Amino acid sequence: MVAFEVAYSAALAGKRAMTIAKHLGTYWIVDPLMVSVLTGVNGPLVIVTADDTHPYSSQNAGDTRYIARMAKLPELEPTDVQEAKEVTKYAFKLSEKVKLPVFVRLTHRLAHERAPLILGQPETRAGEASFKKNDDRYVSWKRSCPQRLRQAPSTPLREIPRPRSQWWHAVLPTAL
Numbered sequence: 001m002v003a004f005e006v007a008y009s010a011a012l013a014g015k016r017a018m019t020i021a022k023h024l025g026t027y028w029i030v031d032p033l034m035v036s037v038l039t040g041v042n043g044p045l046v047i048v049t050a051d052d053t054h055p056y057s058s059q060n061a062g063d064t065r066y067i068a069r070m071a072k073l074p075e076l077e078p079t080d081v082q083e084a085k086e087v088t089k090y091a092f093k094l095s096e097k098v099k100l101p102v103f104v105r106l107t108h109r110l111a112h113e114r115a116p117l118i119l120g121q122p123e124t125r126a127g128e129a130s131f132k133k134n135d136d137r138y139v140s141w142k143r144s145c146p147q148r149l150r151q152a153p154s155t156p157l158r159e160i161p162r163p164r165s166q167w168w169h170a171v172l173p174t175a176l
Contacts, residue, residue: 004029004047008036011045011101012138013129016092020048023062030067036101037071039138042131044095046088048104050111057108068103075103081115089123 007017021029026049036045049067052058068075076091078084088104095102 001028011041011043013131014043015129016044018046023051023064026064040099044092045101046091050106052108077105
């Protein structure tokens, strides 16, 4: 949970952030995750989750697609190692555009896979981290929450171009 909260704080300050967990760790972050859905993020936030759908390396099976659906967040699902890199790059761009966290879901097969990877040039991003206090946005007051829940993200998710159909898991409500 601490790793997610640190990444969420960095994203609130406008920095790129990513947190990685197995499905059990993703279940632990549900409380702060739902807060991040209410407040949104100022910098991209990517949550990589490795599901173990048939308890291969965990004590129980898990499927975090239901967490993404409950939170009304986009979830991308790569099918191989190279695609996982490309999907993660796209997840950062998508999160930055919609100002919400984005899930990248791996299954146990992909999480344990080894394969050659073409890296390419790393992207750099300038700018200092900064946070501006805004009680109406960041404090869950009785008068501010219902208003925020009615507002759609700055860019409706249905208008975002989808690069490849298998990346996009349709867990979004039609209202977005």
